[in-house]
Amino acid sequence: MFPVLLTLGPIIISTSSFFAALSFVFASFFLWQRLKEDCLEDDILNFTILLALGALLGARLFYVAGNPSLYLQPLKWFSLRAEPGFSFLGIVVFLLLILFLWSKKKNWDFWLVADNLTEAFFLFLVIFGIGLILATGEKFILAFFASSLLALVLSFVFAKVYRKFIWYKSGKPGFVACLTLGIFWILLGVLEIIFQKSIYWERVGIFILALLSLGFLYRRSERSLKEDILNLRRKK
Numbered sequence: 001m002f003p004v005l006l007t008l009g010p011i012i013i014s015t016s017s018f019f020a021a022l023s024f025v026f027a028s029f030f031l032w033q034r035l036k037e038d039c040l041e042d043d044i045l046n047f048t049i050l051l052a053l054g055a056l057l058g059a060r061l062f063y064v065a066g067n068p069s070l071y072l073q074p075l076k077w078f079s080l081r082a083e084p085g086f087s088f089l090g091i092v093v094f095l096l097l098i099l100f101l102w103s104k105k106k107n108w109d110f111w112l113v114a115d116n117l118t119e120a121f122f123l124f125l126v127i128f129g130i131g132l133i134l135a136t137g138e139k140f141i142l143a144f145f146a147s148s149l150l151a152l153v154l155s156f157v158f159a160k161v162y163r164k165f166i167w168y169k170s171g172k173p174g175f176v177a178c179l180t181l182g183i184f185w186i187l188l189g190v191l192e193i194i195f196q197k198s199i200y201w202e203r204v205g206i207f208i209l210a211l212l213s214l215g216f217l218y219r220r221s222e223r224s225l226k227e228d229i230l231n232l233r234r235k236k
Contacts, residue, residue: 001137019131024052027124034116039108047102051117054094062090066202088188089205095121111174111220115159118177122152122184140195147191151184170222178217185210 005015028048035044063085064070064077099117103110129145132138155176162168162175189206218225 001135003135015135016128016131019128019134022131023124023127026127027120030123031116031120034119035113038112039106043106047098047106050098050102051095054098055091058090058092058094058097059086059088060090062087062093062202065090087202089202089209092209093205109173111172111177114177115173115175118180119152119155119159122148122155122180126152140191143191143195144188147184147187150187151180154183155180167223168221170220172220172222174220175217178213178220182210182213182217185213 002015004012005018006013031048032041032044039047060078066087067085070077095117099114100110102108103113125148126145129141129148132141133145158176158180162179163171165175168175185206189203189210192203192206
Protein backbone atom coordinates (compact mmCIF):
# COMPACT_ATOMS: atom_id res chain seq x y z
CA MET A 1 0.00 0.00 0.00
CA PHE A 2 1.00 3.69 0.19
CA PRO A 3 1.56 4.79 3.81
CA VAL A 4 3.74 7.70 2.65
CA LEU A 5 2.17 10.10 0.17
CA LEU A 6 5.05 12.51 -0.37
CA THR A 7 8.64 12.99 0.79
CA LEU A 8 10.31 16.38 0.53
CA GLY A 9 13.77 16.05 2.04
CA PRO A 10 13.28 15.72 5.81
CA ILE A 11 9.55 16.33 5.48
CA ILE A 12 7.44 13.18 5.23
CA ILE A 13 3.73 13.51 4.52
CA SER A 14 1.83 10.34 5.35
CA THR A 15 -1.23 9.37 3.35
CA SER A 16 -3.43 9.17 6.43
CA SER A 17 -2.33 12.61 7.69
CA PHE A 18 -2.95 14.23 4.32
CA PHE A 19 -6.44 12.76 4.01
CA ALA A 20 -7.22 13.64 7.64
CA ALA A 21 -6.44 17.29 6.86
CA LEU A 22 -8.36 17.12 3.58
CA SER A 23 -11.41 15.58 5.24
CA PHE A 24 -11.35 18.23 7.98
CA VAL A 25 -11.33 21.03 5.38
CA PHE A 26 -14.24 19.55 3.41
CA ALA A 27 -16.28 18.68 6.51
CA SER A 28 -15.70 22.13 8.03
CA PHE A 29 -16.75 23.88 4.81
CA PHE A 30 -19.85 21.68 4.58
CA LEU A 31 -20.80 22.48 8.19
CA TRP A 32 -20.25 26.19 7.61
CA GLN A 33 -22.48 26.08 4.52
CA ARG A 34 -25.28 24.45 6.51
CA LEU A 35 -25.08 26.75 9.55
CA LYS A 36 -24.16 30.14 8.07
CA GLU A 37 -27.78 31.28 7.66
CA ASP A 38 -28.66 30.64 11.30
CA CYS A 39 -25.37 31.24 13.14
CA LEU A 40 -22.64 33.87 13.21
CA GLU A 41 -19.64 32.90 11.08
CA ASP A 42 -17.17 33.58 13.92
CA ASP A 43 -19.18 31.26 16.16
CA ILE A 44 -19.14 28.55 13.49
CA LEU A 45 -15.37 28.89 13.09
CA ASN A 46 -14.74 28.71 16.84
CA PHE A 47 -17.14 25.79 17.13
CA THR A 48 -15.32 23.90 14.36
CA ILE A 49 -11.93 24.49 16.00
CA LEU A 50 -13.28 23.28 19.34
CA LEU A 51 -14.66 20.16 17.70
CA ALA A 52 -11.27 19.36 16.16
CA LEU A 53 -9.37 19.91 19.41
CA GLY A 54 -11.98 18.05 21.42
CA ALA A 55 -11.92 15.08 19.04
CA LEU A 56 -8.14 14.79 19.36
CA LEU A 57 -8.25 15.16 23.15
CA GLY A 58 -11.08 12.66 23.58
CA ALA A 59 -9.43 10.16 21.25
CA ARG A 60 -6.22 10.15 23.27
CA LEU A 61 -7.80 10.27 26.74
CA PHE A 62 -10.07 7.32 26.03
CA TYR A 63 -7.16 5.45 24.47
CA VAL A 64 -5.05 6.00 27.57
CA ALA A 65 -7.99 5.05 29.81
CA GLY A 66 -8.25 1.74 27.96
CA ASN A 67 -4.56 0.93 28.34
CA PRO A 68 -3.61 0.56 32.03
CA SER A 69 0.06 0.11 31.06
CA LEU A 70 0.13 3.84 30.23
CA TYR A 71 -1.24 5.09 33.55
CA LEU A 72 2.21 5.53 35.08
CA GLN A 73 3.78 6.86 31.88
CA PRO A 74 2.26 10.36 31.45
CA LEU A 75 4.94 11.34 28.93
CA LYS A 76 3.41 8.86 26.49
CA TRP A 77 -0.17 10.05 26.91
CA PHE A 78 0.05 12.63 24.13
CA SER A 79 3.06 11.32 22.25
CA LEU A 80 1.92 9.66 19.04
CA ARG A 81 5.48 8.76 18.20
CA ALA A 82 6.04 6.85 21.45
CA GLU A 83 2.53 5.41 21.71
CA PRO A 84 0.35 5.70 18.58
CA GLY A 85 -3.34 5.03 18.96
CA PHE A 86 -6.77 6.64 19.18
CA SER A 87 -10.18 5.78 20.58
CA PHE A 88 -13.08 6.29 18.18
CA LEU A 89 -15.50 6.22 21.10
CA GLY A 90 -13.56 9.07 22.73
CA ILE A 91 -13.89 11.16 19.58
CA VAL A 92 -17.66 10.75 19.50
CA VAL A 93 -18.20 11.38 23.22
CA PHE A 94 -16.20 14.61 23.15
CA LEU A 95 -17.91 15.81 19.96
CA LEU A 96 -21.29 15.33 21.60
CA LEU A 97 -20.13 17.04 24.78
CA ILE A 98 -18.81 20.08 22.90
CA LEU A 99 -21.99 20.24 20.80
CA PHE A 100 -24.14 20.24 23.94
CA LEU A 101 -22.09 22.87 25.80
CA TRP A 102 -21.65 25.15 22.78
CA SER A 103 -25.33 24.97 21.82
CA LYS A 104 -26.27 25.88 25.37
CA LYS A 105 -23.78 28.76 25.48
CA LYS A 106 -24.76 30.24 22.10
CA ASN A 107 -28.45 29.35 22.33
CA TRP A 108 -28.24 27.22 19.20
CA ASP A 109 -30.88 24.64 18.31
CA PHE A 110 -29.04 21.53 19.53
CA TRP A 111 -30.91 19.05 17.35
CA LEU A 112 -30.75 21.16 14.20
CA VAL A 113 -26.98 21.51 14.58
CA ALA A 114 -26.71 17.81 15.46
CA ASP A 115 -28.36 16.85 12.17
CA ASN A 116 -25.94 19.01 10.17
CA LEU A 117 -22.94 17.92 12.22
CA THR A 118 -23.87 14.29 11.63
CA GLU A 119 -23.70 14.77 7.86
CA ALA A 120 -20.36 16.60 8.18
CA PHE A 121 -19.07 13.87 10.49
CA PHE A 122 -19.75 11.09 8.00
CA LEU A 123 -18.34 13.19 5.17
CA PHE A 124 -15.15 13.42 7.22
CA LEU A 125 -15.11 9.66 7.84
CA VAL A 126 -15.60 8.82 4.15
CA ILE A 127 -12.79 11.06 2.91
CA PHE A 128 -10.47 10.04 5.73
CA GLY A 129 -11.42 6.41 5.09
CA ILE A 130 -10.11 6.68 1.53
CA GLY A 131 -6.74 7.71 2.94
CA LEU A 132 -6.71 4.83 5.42
CA ILE A 133 -7.54 2.36 2.65
CA LEU A 134 -4.65 3.67 0.55
CA ALA A 135 -2.33 3.59 3.55
CA THR A 136 -3.20 0.19 5.00
CA GLY A 137 -5.65 -1.76 2.85
CA GLU A 138 -6.91 -3.57 5.95
CA LYS A 139 -10.20 -5.47 5.73
CA PHE A 140 -11.53 -3.70 8.81
CA ILE A 141 -10.80 -0.31 7.23
CA LEU A 142 -12.62 -1.35 4.07
CA ALA A 143 -15.65 -2.44 6.11
CA PHE A 144 -15.48 0.74 8.19
CA PHE A 145 -15.36 2.85 5.02
CA ALA A 146 -18.38 1.02 3.57
CA SER A 147 -20.34 1.62 6.80
CA SER A 148 -19.39 5.31 6.80
CA LEU A 149 -20.38 5.70 3.15
CA LEU A 150 -23.74 4.04 3.79
CA ALA A 151 -24.33 6.32 6.79
CA LEU A 152 -23.41 9.40 4.73
CA VAL A 153 -25.88 8.47 1.98
CA LEU A 154 -28.59 7.73 4.54
CA SER A 155 -28.01 11.04 6.30
CA PHE A 156 -28.49 12.96 3.04
CA VAL A 157 -31.62 10.98 2.15
CA PHE A 158 -33.14 11.28 5.62
CA ALA A 159 -32.49 15.04 5.68
CA LYS A 160 -34.72 15.44 2.60
CA VAL A 161 -37.58 13.08 3.43
CA TYR A 162 -37.88 12.49 7.19
CA ARG A 163 -40.69 15.02 7.65
CA LYS A 164 -42.81 12.93 5.28
CA PHE A 165 -42.62 9.84 7.49
CA ILE A 166 -46.06 9.26 9.04
CA TRP A 167 -44.67 7.39 12.03
CA TYR A 168 -42.38 10.32 12.90
CA LYS A 169 -45.22 12.46 14.15
CA SER A 170 -43.37 15.53 15.41
CA GLY A 171 -41.30 16.24 12.28
CA LYS A 172 -38.70 17.85 14.57
CA PRO A 173 -34.96 18.10 13.79
CA GLY A 174 -32.90 15.32 15.32
CA PHE A 175 -34.17 12.52 13.11
CA VAL A 176 -31.07 12.51 10.89
CA ALA A 177 -28.64 12.43 13.80
CA CYS A 178 -30.50 9.85 15.88
CA LEU A 179 -31.40 7.31 13.21
CA THR A 180 -28.25 7.57 11.10
CA LEU A 181 -25.97 7.37 14.13
CA GLY A 182 -28.04 4.54 15.60
CA ILE A 183 -27.62 2.49 12.42
CA PHE A 184 -23.92 3.34 12.21
CA TRP A 185 -23.22 2.38 15.84
CA ILE A 186 -24.87 -0.99 15.32
CA LEU A 187 -22.82 -1.63 12.18
CA LEU A 188 -19.62 -0.48 13.89
CA GLY A 189 -20.34 -2.62 16.95
CA VAL A 190 -20.74 -5.69 14.75
CA LEU A 191 -17.50 -4.88 12.94
CA GLU A 192 -15.67 -4.45 16.25
CA ILE A 193 -16.87 -7.86 17.39
CA ILE A 194 -15.90 -9.54 14.12
CA PHE A 195 -12.49 -7.93 13.78
CA GLN A 196 -11.83 -7.31 17.51
CA LYS A 197 -10.25 -3.94 16.84
CA SER A 198 -11.01 -2.38 20.22
CA ILE A 199 -11.11 -3.36 23.87
CA TYR A 200 -14.24 -4.89 25.37
CA TRP A 201 -15.54 -1.84 27.24
CA GLU A 202 -15.35 0.30 24.11
CA ARG A 203 -17.52 -2.17 22.19
CA VAL A 204 -20.05 -1.98 25.02
CA GLY A 205 -19.92 1.82 24.79
CA ILE A 206 -20.66 1.69 21.07
CA PHE A 207 -23.81 -0.39 21.61
CA ILE A 208 -24.86 1.95 24.43
CA LEU A 209 -24.59 4.84 21.97
CA ALA A 210 -26.75 2.88 19.53
CA LEU A 211 -29.46 2.39 22.15
CA LEU A 212 -29.31 6.04 23.22
CA SER A 213 -29.56 7.22 19.60
CA LEU A 214 -32.62 5.11 18.90
CA GLY A 215 -34.14 6.02 22.28
CA PHE A 216 -33.78 9.74 21.56
CA LEU A 217 -35.25 9.14 18.10
CA TYR A 218 -38.39 7.68 19.65
CA ARG A 219 -38.59 10.55 22.12
CA ARG A 220 -38.17 13.16 19.39
CA SER A 221 -41.00 11.52 17.43
CA GLU A 222 -43.37 12.41 20.31
CA ARG A 223 -45.06 9.07 19.99
CA SER A 224 -46.78 7.49 22.98
CA LEU A 225 -45.26 4.20 24.08
CA LYS A 226 -48.52 3.24 25.77
CA GLU A 227 -50.53 3.87 22.61
CA ASP A 228 -48.04 2.01 20.42
CA ILE A 229 -48.17 -1.04 22.70
CA LEU A 230 -51.98 -0.99 22.70
CA ASN A 231 -52.04 -0.72 18.89
CA LEU A 232 -49.72 -3.71 18.60
CA ARG A 233 -51.96 -5.76 20.85
CA ARG A 234 -55.03 -4.83 18.80
CA LYS A 235 -53.34 -5.92 15.59
CA LYS A 236 -52.61 -9.32 17.12
